[in-house]
Amino acid sequence: MPNGKPYILFCAGEDSGDCIGEPLVKAIASQYVAKGSGGKRMQNAGLLPLVDFENLPVSGFGDVLPKYFELRKSFNKLKIALESPECLGLVAIDYPGFNMKLAKLAGKLRKPVLYVAPPQVWAWKRKRAQVLAKNPYAKLAVFFDFEEAVYKAAGCNVVRVQHPFCEADSVASHSSKNILLFPGSRKSQALRNLPVFLKAVQKTQNVILVAARQELVPAFKKYNLQVVVAPQSVEDRMSLYRSAEYAITAPGTATLELALSGVPFTVCTRPDPLTYVLGRLFIKTKFFALPNIILGRLVFPEHIVSPWCTRNNVNLSCTKCDDVSAEIREKLAVGKTLEQLAFEFLGQLVEREPQ
Known part of the structure; x- marks a missing residue:
């Protein structure tokens, strides 16, 4: 050096x-x-x-x-x-x-x-x-x-x-009717998930696409949606989440933050073919969304969409979820x-x- x-x-x-x-x-x-x-x-x-x-x-x-x-x-x-x-x-x-x-x-x-x-x-x-x-x-x-x-x-x-997220404020305000979409932090993952997400909200107003970082924004321009970049600080991200009525998200860290914010959401992913096949063969967990795994029960709906599915008709509509933010925060602290x-x-x- x-x-x-x-x-x-x-x-x-x-x-x-x-x-x-x-x-x-x-x-x-x-x-x-x-x-x-x-x-x-x-x-x-x-x-x-x-x-x-x-x-x-x-x-x-x-x-x-x-x-x-x-x-x-x-x-x-x-x-x-x-x-x-x-x-x-x-x-x-x-x-x-x-x-x-x-x-x-x-x-x-x-x-x-x-x-x-x-x-x-x-x-x-x-x-x-x-x-x-x-x-x-x-x-x-x-x-x-x-x-x-x-x-x-x-x-x-x-x-x-x-966990660094456990100190964030969790009071959910739901001050708008926005639907937030979190397709994933990897470009390829996000572009696989978005068609499924968009099909689910095609008759919905006030849809906001959340990019994990600025570098992903150009890949999302073709969808003609409002795109915001996830804020850098946990506090600012929580503020964004709490302003929403509902969210659809890929599995990962975003599910944990959303659960801590108190906002109801659905978890959905469309893996690539090889991952889909190997996952079905070798992954044996009962749930795949972190909040559900932590709680040991299904609170937030989960969907794995086959990569060969052409209809994209998974029901990702708003589902009432229990506010488990305090329970999760206690486990993370x-x-x-x-x-x-x-x-x-x-x-x-x-x-x-x-x-």
């Missing part, structure tokens, strides 16, 4: 990871250089990007294959950065396609790893927990009790951490804060700074 300063490598590959990574970067960048992959939030917090974040978000196996060479190039840049003696450790956030390999390499290099939101082994690929358990340099931080149980059973060094986690990680680095 050009300046020869010790640094911490970060790897986040999706918008949800960018949200989680922001307070971690702020804390660590106060003492060390932070480099790696992350979106606008992490970069504004002090991350020096090594790769183009826009190339990283993908949804499902079918989306990975066309971008294989771009993804491989980005991974190799991060791998080289991790192997540098000036790199003191790795902070991995979700994104297992990269981070499982980077964490394994960090273990071989005897560099500490903080893996926040590790793979969803409770849903599939449980052997990943065993792989992480064999890495004595890896510490896992999870948001949900069912994750903690699975990783502890595998012998991992795992702690609970408070367990454990350490992300800032506390970051400073504990910094404590491991005292002896590792290159002389």
Whole structure:
């Protein structure tokens, strides 16, 4: 690296990871250089990007294959950065396609790893927990009790951490008749989901399409809808959600924020063909929307649309949902804060700074 300063490598590959990574970067960048992959939030917090974040978000196996060479190039840049003696450790956030390999390499290099939101082994690929358990340099931080149980059973060094969304105000005002559409944070995913969503609201006024980030807006212009970009702060996003009467969303972090806002919503996704087939074969969870998984019961309607379905006639109309925001918030407020986690990680680095 050009300046020869010790640094911490970060790897986040999706918008949800960018949200989680922001307070971690702020804390660590106060003492060390932070480099790696992350979106606008992490970069504004002090991350020096090594790769183009826009190339990283993908949804499902079918989306990975066309971008294989771009993804491989980005991974190799991060791998080289991790192997540098000036790199003191790795902070991995979700994104297992990269981070499982980077964490394994960090273990071989005897560099500490903080893996926040590790793979969803409770849903599939449980052997990943065993792989992480064999890495004595890896510490896992999870948001949900069912994750903690699975990783502890595998012998991992795992702690609970408070979800950054749990502190947001949850009083729902429903001050407008707007219907919000959240098609997903990955471009390919969003473009698959939108035709299904639009069919469901074709006779509805005041429909607003919410883009996860500014870079997705050009892809949505052809739909002739009002498009807004999701605000950067949790508080501003909550304000947007609370102003709505109803929402239709792809699975992911948006479902958690919507549940905390108290706004009723339906979860719907249309996966690519390969992901659809493999998911039916290997994923055994009863629910796929995070709020329903956390609560252990169906509160928000879920729909998985076959990629071969041509009618797009799924009923996504407004459904009355129980306000479970307080119940979910209580479950998310367990454990350490992300800032506390970051400073504990910094404590491991005292002896590792290159002389």
